[in-house]
Amino acid sequence: MTTESSLRADIVEVGRRMYARGYTASNDGNISVRLGADRLLMTPKSVCKGFMTPDMMCITDLDGRKLQGDRDPSSEMLMHLEVYRQRPDIQAVVHAHPPIATGFAVAGIPLNRAVLAEVLTTLGSIPIAEYATPSTKELPEAVRKYVKAHDGMLLANHGALTLGTDLFSAYYKMETIEHFAKISLVARLLGNENLLAREEVARLQELRGTYGIKAPAPICHDPSAPAPIRQRVRLSTRPRAVGCDWSPTWTAGASANPMAKLKFG
Ligand SMILES: [Zn+2]
Numbered sequence: 001m002t003t004e005s006s007l008r009a010d011i012v013e014v015g016r017r018m019y020a021r022g023y024t025a026s027n028d029g030n031i032s033v034r035l036g037a038d039r040l041l042m043t044p045k046s047v048c049k050g051f052m053t054p055d056m057m058c059i060t061d062l063d064g065r066k067l068q069g070d071r072d073p074s075s076e077m078l079m080h081l082e083v084y085r086q087r088p089d090i091q092a093v094v095h096a097h098p099p100i101a102t103g104f105a106v107a108g109i110p111l112n113r114a115v116l117a118e119v120l121t122t123l124g125s126i127p128i129a130e131y132a133t134p135s136t137k138e139l140p141e142a143v144r145k146y147v148k149a150h151d152g153m154l155l156a157n158h159g160a161l162t163l164g165t166d167l168f169s170a171y172y173k174m175e176t177i178e179h180f181a182k183i184s185l186v187a188r189l190l191g192n193e194n195l196l197a198r199e200e201v202a203r204l205q206e207l208r209g210t211y212g213i214k215a216p217a218p219i220c221h222d223p224s225a226p227a228p229i230r231q232r233v234r235l236s237t238r239p240r241a242v243g244c245d246w247s248p249t250w251t252a253g254a255s256a257n258p259m260a261k262l263k264f265g
Pocket residue numbers: 028029095096097134158159
């Protein structure tokens with residue numbers, strides 16, 4: 001099987017899994033992957049991701065011009081192009097509307113609490129990109145602020161976006177976000193979240209290297225939670241971003257700062 005034919009098959013499989021798991025409904029969502037230095041292979045617009053065939057995919061250049069395919073490329077192509085422009089290390093992009101994570105995006109609550117080791121080592125904090133009308137040029141502008149430092153983010157009142165070094169790593173990050181959102185929702189319904197200590201988060205940061213994940217930059221100091229090893233967060237405590245704002249200096253390095261907005265115990 002050629003590289004192109006295997007990538008077409010992988011997009012079909014990722015789309016099938018997204019639809020089967022309820023991450024998309026109807027024709028929602030889109031998937032793309034680099035096909036060489038200056039071409040992308042992408043899902044077409046207006047198809048259900050659960051029932052695609054390899055021949056449906058479009059090939060475009062990095063400016064979005066269609067080079068091959070009977071159908072038009074995804075309506076969210078501009079957002080995908082922005083990711084590839086900003087992140088030369090990224091090979092694949094997945095966008096979906098997983099319902100629990102999207103619920104957090106609708107509620108305006110980022111997934112930025114340090115509670116699960118596997119999330120901290122793969123994604124760090126998961127911010128919310130500001131709302132922009134889907135399929136317009138405003139949406140890539142909204143994700144631009146976060147995409148250099150985060151491999152996964154929520155899109156306000158819309159869905160989620162994940163990036164990876166191959167199609168399945170981008171897809172698995174979407175699974176991780178939705179799984180994390182479910183667990184966070186249950187913990188909050190139960191009325192309590194025990195946050196991991198800052199020291200443990202630092203240790204998990206160091207482990208990223210052993211998993212082949214680029215080590216993030218140092219964590220910002222959080223003046224709102226300086227002392228306790230563990231901190232109980234009650235339902236009545238409205239989620240807040242930590243005291244350090246996202247810093248434009250992080251944009252110097254891809255994946256540099258996924259920990260920047262974490263809340264610690
Ligand atoms: Zn969407």
